[in-house]
Amino acid sequence: MTKPDFSDPAIIERLTAALEAAGVDGIEITRPGQSLLIRLSSSAKGPARQVRSGKTDAVDAVAIVKAPMAGEFWLSDLSRTGTPAASTARDAIGFLRVGPILLPVSAGPSRRLGRHLVEPGTIVGFGDPIAEVETEA
Amino acid sequence: MPSQQRFDKVLIANRGEVALRVVRACREMGLKTVVVYSEADRDSAYVKSADQSICIGPSSASKSYLNQSAILLAARLTGAGAVHPGYGFLSENTSFSAAVEKAGMTFIGPDASAIATMGDKIAAKSAMMAAGVPCVPGPDTELPSEPEAIRAIAAGIGYPVIVKAAGGGGGRGMRVVLNEAELQEAVALTREEARKAFGTPALYMEKFLQHPRHIEIQVLCDTHGNAVWLGHRDCSMQRRHQKVVEEAPAPGISETLIGTVGEACVQACQQIGYRGVGTFEFLYEDGAFYFIEMNTRLQVEHPVTEETSGVDIVQQQLRVAQGETLSMTQVDVTCAGHAIECRINAEDPKTFMPSAGVITALELPQGEGVRVDTHVEAGYKVSPYYDSLIAKLIVHGQDRADAMQRTRSALASFKLEGIATNLPLLRELFEDAAFAKGETDIHYLEKWLKTRGAA
Structure with a gap:
């Protein structure tokens, strides 16, 4: 059997989908030289899915926050445009607007916003990358 | 663009070749298009053919192409004024048709009540x-439910009979009964299957035809009471x-x-107030036609009717949905020549197991009278998540022999x-003498496959 590469987004996505379907909230896999943490929202309709994957010796693992559904992307704070900012579990790195509803998209616990990958006002689809986040050292 | 036009942007709630077919029709009519796609189709080139494309969910159809909420959300976000359901997926879903209309958009197909009436076989x-x-x-x-009453009905029809689920279709939820001894058990089994599969235990009974052909009639209806039929297949x-x-x-x-x-x-379409395109399916045996069901959507095989009638059926669907009056009457409909469609499926030609993977090389046939409707190209990755249809080869000739050649x-x-x-199988089938002669029945292919040891 081929050894899976947990830095491959396709593998992570399949694993994430399988876990989500099974109702699992999260899983952490570590092995020499590689670690993977997938944390799903506590409910199926949660705001975001966070995936972190990287080498264990990396200082700041970079993760991609993907859109949990289709929507129009807006920043949580327009003054932050393009500027890296500290992020806590309760922080939103942006919102998905669908009509009158704003759905917050969070970076996850102890995450630092690296950069946004889409401009405010962009219509994003399910799974489209929204931002890069880094784990705080 | 006519001032009375109801919409100028169409969201296509489907995938693959039919999504591309609808995009083409819309473009020729000056309508903008939105294609929705799943994660599995994210990298497919065809999704970029539309003016806009948007991912609506994971690869599983139940979470994407069958997810009504996600599709309606995409329609709202992109400002679509109409939804074309294609075939399969939500194309004959009553609640989806109603939900689209309720959201203030046009469903390109019949209204929910017509779909419901035709979906219930009784x-x-x-x-x-x-x-x-x-x-x-x-x-x-x-x-x-009374055994004696069931026995009397079967005796009145005459054996063999077939017991069918009222909510069934496509060959599911039916059982052939050859004689009275098999009757009660067959009814009980089919009723239980129907309850589980279709949500209703309702059954009906018909004469079982043993060597019928499957023949269908394409209809086209506007919202002003006009209807025509475009020939038969x-x-x-x-x-x-x-x-x-x-x-x-x-x-x-x-x-x-x-x-x-x-x-x-x-006349039936006019009586039930049907709108859009539809297909009446019949069994034909011993010179008589017997209605089996009506499909309230575009059919996979619509191109053969387009080739013989010269009518672009998808464009007509869109015009009817815009509220236009049919531009033709029955006397204007003339069919010429003969057309054949082969479904090219990604499957093993002997075992019929689906075949997923990357298409490494592709050369499509060309020439007079040859049309290929497909969304694939070299480098396309065939997904295991969906139907195996990857292309349709449609050929038009002066007559049947010419079309066959x-x-x-x-x-x-x-x-x-x-x-x-299945290309090797199709090549072999087109060398078969009985098929070349024509008028083979619905059991012919399976018998033919058995003789070559592949059924």
């Missing part, structure tokens, strides 16, 4: 009998109720006989590498 049969459409012998009412070449080759017109059917049935179909040539020059397809 109600459909009753409506067809009332309109004078010939039906398979058997009552247009639900089978009672023969879809008898089937395997496990899945059509493999379709042709138009159905060979060996007298124009007088089919004309009467076509007119009855038109052109199809043989087209199949010979059709090159597709990297995955298994």
Whole structure:
């Protein structure tokens, strides 16, 4: 059997989908030289899915926050445009607007916003990358 | 753009070749398009063919192409004024049609009540009998629960009979009963299957025809009470109720006989207030037609009717949805020549197991009268998540023999590498003498496959 590469987004996505379907909230896999943490929202309709994957010796693992559904992307704070900012579990790195509803998209616990990958006002689809986040050292 | 136009942007709630087919029709009419896609189709080139494209969910169809909320959300976000459901997925879903209309958009298809009527086989049969459409012998009412009453109905029809689920279709939820000894158990089993599979235990009973052909009539109706039929098709070449080759017109059917049935179909549409395109499916045996069901959507095999009638059926669908009056009457409809469609499936030609993977090389046949409707290209990754149909080869000739010969040539020059397809099977089938002669029944292909040891 081929050894899976947990830095491959396709593998992570399949694993994430399988876990989500099974109702699992999260899983952490570590092995020499590689670690993977997938944390799903506590409910199926949660705001975001966070995936972190990287080498264990990396200082700041970079993760991609993907859109949990289709929507129009807006920043949580327009003054932050393009500027890296500290992020806590309760922080939103942006919102998905669908009509009158704003759905917050969070970076996850102890995450630092690296950069946004889409401009405010962009219509994003399910799974489209929204931002890069880094784990705080 | 006419001022009364109801929409100028169409969201296509489907995938693959039919999504591309609708994009083409919209573009030719100056309409903007939105294609929705799943994660599995994210990297497919065809999704970029639309003016906008948006991912609506994971690869699983239940979470993407069957996810009504996600599709309606995408329509709202992109400002679509209409939704084209294509075929399969949500195309005959009553609640989806209603939800689209409720959201203030146009559903490009019949309204929810017409879909519901035709989706219930008992109600459909009753409506067809009332309109004078010939039906398979058997009552247009639900089978009672009393064994004695069931026995009397079967005896009245005459064995063999077939017990069918009212909510079934596509070959599911039915059981053939050869004699009275098998009757009660067959009814009980089918009733339980129907309850589990279709949510209703309602059954009905009909005469079982032993060697029928599958012949269908294409109709087109506007919202002003006008309707026409666009000729007929023969879809008898089937395997496990899945059509493999379709042709138009159905060979060996007298124009007088089919004309009467076509007119009855038109009258039925007018009586139930049907709008859009639809297909009446019949079994044909011993010179008689028997209605089996109506499909309230675009059919996979619509191109053979387009080729013989010269009518762009998808464009007509869009015009009807815009509220336009049909631009033709029945006397304007003339069919010429003969057309054949081969479904090219990503499957093993002997075991019929689906074949997923990357298409490494692709050369499509070309030439006069040759058309290929497909969304694939070299480098395309065939996903295991969806139907195995990857292309449709449609060939038009002066007559059936000409069309058959052109199809043989087209199949010979059709090159597709990297995955298994049914192309070898089709090439072999088109050398079969009985098929070349025409008028084979719905069991022919399975028998033919058994003789070559592949069924």
